[in-house]
Amino acid sequence: MDDGAVLVLDAVSINFNGRLTINNLSLKLKPGEVYALLGPNGAGKTTTLNLILGFLTPDSGAIIIDGVDGITDPTGARARIAYLPETVMLHPALTAIENLRYFALLAGRKIEDATARRLLSDAGLQAEAHGRRTSDFSKGMRQKVGVAIALAKDARLLLLDEPTSGLDAGAANDLSDMIRAASTRGMAVLMATHDLFRVKNVAHRLGILREGRLVDERDAAAIGPVELEELYLEKLTA
Amino acid sequence: MIGPRFVDLFVWEWRQVGRTPLLWVILLTLAASFLWGAGNTGAFHNAQTQAQAGTRAAEAAHRASMERRAISYRAPVTPDKPKVPYWQDPTNVSGFSQYFVFQHALKPHLPLSPLAVGISDLAPGQFEVKLNTGFGFDESYDFENPRGLALGRFDLGFVLVYLLPIALILAFGLLVTFERDRGMLQLVAAQSTRPQLWLGTRMAAILAWIAPVVMASLLLALGVASVSFSDALPELLAAFLLVGGYILLWTGIAALVLSRMPGAAGALGMLGAIWTALAIGLPLLGSILASSVSTAPSGIAFINAQRQTNDAVQTDRDAIVRRAIAARPDLRVAQGDVDKIDHATRLTFLVPETEKRLSQFRAATAAHAEQQARIAIVAGYLIPPIGLQAGLATLAGTGEARQRQFLIQARAYQLRLRGILYPPVQRQIVDPTPDSEPATRGRLNLTDRNILPVFAMTDDSPATRTAAVMPFAVWLWLLGGVLAALGIRRAGKWPPDL
Structure with a gap:
């Protein structure tokens, strides 16, 4: 199932108080790949990261991190994950x-x-x-x-939660350099962010999350900055 | 192996916890409270010991004064120095028995007494034992300021039972929840440490500072309160076991609460509620339940019965004395001479009769006290602060059980004195000592007044005292260990709301 992928999310769903917070989310990251998870507040970005970190257990689906089952062995999975919180x-x-x-x-x-x-x-x-x-x-x-x-x-996988939030331009730029360097060393990077500009600079792929569903997924290189913004707004209002 | 080794993380945590100012504020406050509590009790017990020494000195002075009078009463009667009345004559055996016996039962403090004031500030530690006081002694003593009684004395036992848990609650509640409240716990959890290991090492590190400092402070406080460690070694070791078990118990309680990784407010709120329940709520409830299960015999009813009995005995005094004499073959010949018997001699018959008539009340009171003591032992196991308080008082020699032993021995002492004096007093009825020729001022039918033994309390051995608290110490260690294990086991997962 993993094909050498560092991160595999397979049809992951989780309910909170009867509401499907993550709905059938599937995602696969290869070594060295930088994936940006875009979405408004409450779209499920942080919940996705918490599922990967093993703080939450999904109601259905599978989570595999570098070959380790993140649901049955969260501590073993976390050993393969580096995590940078928003603050x-x-x-x-x-x-x-x-x-x-x-x-x-x-x-x-x-x-x-x-x-x-x-x-x-x-x-x-x-x-x-x-x-x-x-x-x-x-x-x-x-x-x-x-x-x-x-x-x-x-680690084999780097999770970033709104990494540039509240940083000045210089610090945000340093962070982008670090992400690129990590990617070059073969680390897969999953970043949850609002920062469309930074996404375009560092990500290889991007996905738009809305109400817990991945509503679009693109190669970052295949889309221009203006087009990305239009797509983002369109997906949020659709 | 994934994640850190326990030893590596423990060493790190131990160093970091030791650098926390909060911990030292808590520990220094606790150490100061230990010193104050032990010093307070030590000073109080020293004052009581000095008062007992004063009592013994007063007894010696009384004997010397009595001897001077006895010597002077050997002089012949003269017009200006007539015969002295029997109640003023220490050479008259019946006068001596009622008016010159000045003996005391004293309960000395044990070497470890500064450990806990127990009931030493409430129950009397010395009695004047008169020959004819019903049941041994008057149960009256100088009342303390009721306000002082209500608040209790600030002693080492109070600090250990009530303030030590608060210190532990503050240390665990604030030092374990720091990461949670500061928003760091998510980053901690994102590393590959299991929550059980993280919580366990943090709590163990805190404990590794608190436990030795508490024990050292305890030792220092007792040393400052002039406790001779060599004299009190077994009791001291048992006290350490009790305090260690109590620390483990509160660590276990804290582990259970902290296993869900609450914030400081939640943790302190929950632990504070548990402290309130264990230290105040449950003891109050237990006290209400105990008194409803076993109602204390009415003190007013006893006083009423005592007055009625005294009146009845006084009304029938001649008949009672006559019957008592008739029942004694050695005295029977004096049945017709009851009217000539003096008051002190009559009392040797009337007091035992009064006690006999009131004995059912005394038996009921004693039975109630024993039942309450049994309930207290069970309550101690269910409500550990009660058990620890009792255990510390047992080791200090200020507990209720030793007080009861003292009262029993004081009563036995009175009966022993009666056994010495009643026979010669009563023998005078049938075989009076001939009057001296020429007539002397004193009766001279008691030549040796140093016939009464001095009361010496027989105490349990240190090994017995220590053995008495061992089951409770084992219970504390067991309970604390189980709660700690449950708490650590409960922390199986990082909370989802990091």
Whole structure:
């Protein structure tokens, strides 16, 4: 069923209070592929990510992450997933390095300070901030630590939830670079976003989610920015 | 293996938890409360011990004064120094028995008494044991300020039973829910750590700081309160076992509540409600149930019966004395001389008769007390704060059971004194000591006044006291372990609403 795919969602559905929040969603991501899941608030993007992370159990369908069944073995599946939430919150009393080492440890990896510094630099965090407590970090700086946490995990699949929300242009651009770099290293990336501009820049494929259903799916290269916006609006109002 | 090893994560968590200012605020507050509580009780018990020493000194002074009078009453009667009345004459055996016996039953404090005030601030630790007071002693003592009684004394037992759980609730409730409230838990959960491992290591790390600091603070507080550790070693070890079990119990309760990964408000609300139920609600309910199951004999009814009995005995006093003498072959010859018997000698017959007539009330009161004690033991297992309070008081020697032992021994002491003095007093009825020639001021029918033994309370051995609390300590460890295991098991999945 997976054909070497890193992520397979097969006819996944979930109900909340009698409402079909995700309706028969199927999706397949190959290594190195960047997939953008577009949709308005409440379309089911975050629910999809939570299903993949194993925080929610679908009522029907299958979820396979790098060959591991995400429903029966959510912890094993999570070991193959790096995740960057919309807002990365860190331990304010710990330094960036300590935060990174802590989350790496939670992922089962013990990393030394030097490795942590390299990962933070790779994520774009300036060296002077590595040893500082994160209590006064901006959202962008915390996001970079979050990226370093994701990189430290050396996962097969990267999930991003509204990754550019609230970031300034420079930080958002750095994030796009990171996504491309991850893709180049063979990591599959699934990003839930509103950011059509960024999608066009980094994604290979995009899907539009409406009321839990995937209503359209395109190659990002085959569609121009204006066309994408028109398609998005059309699918939301149809 | 997926995810971190327990040891690696525990070491990390232990270091981080130890850096949390909140933990140290909680622990230092607790340590200060321990010091205050132990010091408070230690000072109170020292004052009681000094008062007991004062009582013994008063007894010695009384004996010395009595001896001086006895010596002076050997002098012959002169016009200006006539014969002294028998109630003022310590050389007269009947006068001595009623008016000069000044003995006390004292309950000394045990080496670990600063551990818990128990009932030592409510129940008397010393009685004057008079020969003819019904049932051993007057059950009256100086009342404390009712406000003080209502609030209770701030002692180490109070801190351990009531404040220690609050400290644990705050530590677990705030340090485990931090990630949840800060919005970090999703990122934590997205790594490959099982929720059971994460919760277990965090709680174990908190416990690994709290438990040793609590034990060290306890030791320090008792040391400051002048407890001799070598004298109280078995009881001290048992106290550590009890406190350790109690900490584990509240850890188990916290694990059950925190297994669903609530926020701080939810966790503190739930744990606070459990604390209120265990510390206040259930004991109150239990008390109401216990008193409804077994109603206490009415104190007013007893006083009423006592007055009626005293009146009846006084009315029939001659007949009672006559019957008592008639029943005694050694005294029977004096049946016709009842009118000549002095008041103190009459009491040797009347007091036992009064006690006999009131014995059913005393038996009912004693039976009720024993039943309540049995109910309290069961309640202690069902409501652990009650059990811990009783256990600490048992080890400290301030518990209800030791008080009952004291009362029983004090009564036995009174009967022993009667056994020594009643026979010579009654022998005077049929075989009076001849009057001295020439007539002396004193009667001189009691030459040795140092015939009464000093009360010495017989206590259970430290091993017996320790053994008495062991079943409850084992129960606490068992219950705490089961609850902790259930709590960790319940945390099988990360909550869906991260």
